Amino acid sequence: MAAEAVLDIRNLVVEFPTRRGVLTAIRGIDLTIGRGEILGVVGESGAGKSLTGAAVIGLLESGGRIAEGEIHVCGRRIDQLPLREMQKLRGRTIGAIFQDPLTSLNPLLTVGDQLIETMRVHMPLSRAGAMARAVRLLQEVGIPSPELRIAQYPHQFSGGMRQRVVIALALCAEPELVIADEPTTALDVSIQAQITALLKRVCRDRGTAMMLITHDMGVIAETADRVAVMYAGRIVEIGPVASIIRAPRHPYTKGLIGSIPSLTQRSERLVQIDGSMPRLNAMPEGCAFHPRCRFAMAQCRRERPPLMPAGTSEAACWHLNGEVSHVA
Amino acid sequence: MISMVLRRIGNAVAVMVAVAFVAFMIFQFLGDPVQLMLNEQASQAERDALRIRLGLDQNFVMQFMLFITRALHGDFGISYRNQQDVMSLIAERFPATLELVLVSTIIALSIGIPLGVYAAIRKGSPIARLLTMFSMIGVSIPSFVIGILLILIFAVQLNWLPAFGRGDVVHFGSWTTGLLTPSGRSALVMPALSLALFQISFIMRLVTAEMLEVLRTDYVKFARARGLPNRLVHFRHALRNCLMPVVTMTGMMIGDLIAFALVTETVFQWPGMGQLFVQAVMFIDMPVMAAYLMIVSAMFVTINTIVDLIYLWVDPRLRQAGAARGYHAH
Numbered sequence: 001m002a003a004e005a006v007l008d009i010r011n012l013v014v015e016f017p018t019r020r021g022v023l024t025a026i027r028g029i030d031l032t033i034g035r036g037e038i039l040g041v042v043g044e045s046g047a048g049k050s051l052t053g054a055a056v057i058g059l060l061e062s063g064g065r066i067a068e069g070e071i072h073v074c075g076r077r078i079d080q081l082p083l084r085e086m087q088k089l090r091g092r093t094i095g096a097i098f099q100d101p102l103t104s105l106n107p108l109l110t111v112g113d114q115l116i117e118t119m120r121v122h123m124p125l126s127r128a129g130a131m132a133r134a135v136r137l138l139q140e141v142g143i144p145s146p147e148l149r150i151a152q153y154p155h156q157f158s159g160g161m162r163q164r165v166v167i168a169l170a171l172c173a174e175p176e177l178v179i180a181d182e183p184t185t186a187l188d189v190s191i192q193a194q195i196t197a198l199l200k201r202v203c204r205d206r207g208t209a210m211m212l213i214t215h216d217m218g219v220i221a222e223t224a225d226r227v228a229v230m231y232a233g234r235i236v237e238i239g240p241v242a243s244i245i246r247a248p249r250h251p252y253t254k255g256l257i258g259s260i261p262s263l264t265q266r267s268e269r270l271v272q273i274d275g276s277m278p279r280l281n282a283m284p285e286g287c288a289f290h291p292r293c294r295f296a297m298a299q300c301r302r303e304r305p306p307l308m309p310a311g312t313s314e315a316a317c318w319h320l321n322g323e324v325s326h327v328a
Numbered sequence: 329m330i331s332m333v334l335r336r337i338g339n340a341v342a343v344m345v346a347v348a349f350v351a352f353m354i355f356q357f358l359g360d361p362v363q364l365m366l367n368e369q370a371s372q373a374e375r376d377a378l379r380i381r382l383g384l385d386q387n388f389v390m391q392f393m394l395f396i397t398r399a400l401h402g403d404f405g406i407s408y409r410n411q412q413d414v415m416s417l418i419a420e421r422f423p424a425t426l427e428l429v430l431v432s433t434i435i436a437l438s439i440g441i442p443l444g445v446y447a448a449i450r451k452g453s454p455i456a457r458l459l460t461m462f463s464m465i466g467v468s469i470p471s472f473v474i475g476i477l478l479i480l481i482f483a484v485q486l487n488w489l490p491a492f493g494r495g496d497v498v499h500f501g502s503w504t505t506g507l508l509t510p511s512g513r514s515a516l517v518m519p520a521l522s523l524a525l526f527q528i529s530f531i532m533r534l535v536t537a538e539m540l541e542v543l544r545t546d547y548v549k550f551a552r553a554r555g556l557p558n559r560l561v562h563f564r565h566a567l568r569n570c571l572m573p574v575v576t577m578t579g580m581m582i583g584d585l586i587a588f589a590l591v592t593e594t595v596f597q598w599p600g601m602g603q604l605f606v607q608a609v610m611f612i613d614m615p616v617m618a619a620y621l622m623i624v625s626a627m628f629v630t631i632n633t634i635v636d637l638i639y640l641w642v643d644p645r646l647r648q649a650g651a652a653r654g655y656h657a658h
Binding site for chain 2: 057059087088089090091092095096098100103104105106107108109110117118121122153155166169170173
């Protein structure tokens, strides 16, 4: 698996040096994504999901740095590349989609200019050749009459259409891997379904690997093949979507899934996880989740659980042997 | 698009009519020009003749109409001070001022914008800090101090450049330029620099502040994530989005400089409009003041209209009919 993985992250640690000491935001994560596979990364705000994506593409903000670990893309180690080399990979090998389509596009350049510019940076194309490709690409992401739309400016597109343009921009140099950071969060629910369907289709058609970062379990359930649940800078559970949704092992994952309202079953009330995630400078001993966990026991407060196999997935919890699986 | 252009031009005309009214009112309130112009011994017949010649025998509305009609023909009457045609007085002086202002603005833009970009993208580096410090000094020192310092160093001590005047000029019809003669060019250096120093600092600070803001936006982040090289990210994506405020401020600055270059013109004995205006004020020379007011306003209005049109050209969002939004819609 690891040999042909498009993305292979090994023991990644990301730190932010601040005036009051170094904050560790990502505390050692391992994950791989294969060709055409969609890995959902889910968790609360601040769990480190977006940072993981930013670390892969080399755009950590304000002094953030990769302190340990390795990132390999298509078999090549990329976490130590100089800026020039990294710029060649961005767009070409790793595409990115950001949350807000309304602000992701430059308001002063036409959609076509932005597409053509990106393609010509990465590929030996004439302007006319890039133009033709851009029209086909807009068609592919579902923009009607692309030959007219290509000469228009971002403000002439609706939110959903703009996110399609953003997706076209992320795909235009045919990357092997796409990091999609909350691609549907800023959209209407009806548009969300269209965009997730589109993402799924392009990954299947092009064999593109995708890291789909979101806090929305529903999007993950619809789109992803596997899911990694993050909590306080670590992966607490990872495995195939179907088995994790049906039988979550980690109490945190159970909480996340229990908090999704269901249309078919009428439950008394939604499950709520009390409390909030620990601050980066106040990580508890042992399992980071234990202060909020209803099942915490002495061992949880002392020792941090590693990821352990549990059925078809892996989870980091001392309760894996079935004692708590019937609760919550 | 065309209707917006026409609307802007309509606004400009309305402003000019209002200014003309104010300029005209100067005549109504600042005493009787006939008494100022003629000496004590002038006869009543002479006074009446001058009164008719100046159009002062007509009623208020007629006088205003006459004033506007004449102004449109470039006729602002005759100077009370030396009885010369006001328009030709101003026409003599105007090229000198415009040349000074344009040269210093070009210097300011071509130095200020690159320095501003540099200070933003190398934020925190020693050179960027030094630039920021110098720009602080640049906006703080009044231009006449710079002018006097420049004269002291380059004219008095080193004797490299002339301390005053405009040097030799070349005539093109009624226009004069000093740019084509060596003495004209060397005479222009110090006044232009002393005017430009403030502008350089000001534009640099403006560009730096705007760039830092734009560099944080999502579309710049997305441009980086697409692997665009820094050159494209900084200049095509970021700088372009900073240009609106720069265009605005440059437009206002050119207007300001034309109106208030008089300090620099006084320091360097530059034969421009500023000097003419100072003399007119000291002599209560109403036609010259009124004409000066009209011409400076016309410059302001023209520049502002051009600035508005540049907005439409730079920002596609403003081209939509009826959009009268501010330029800061990030």
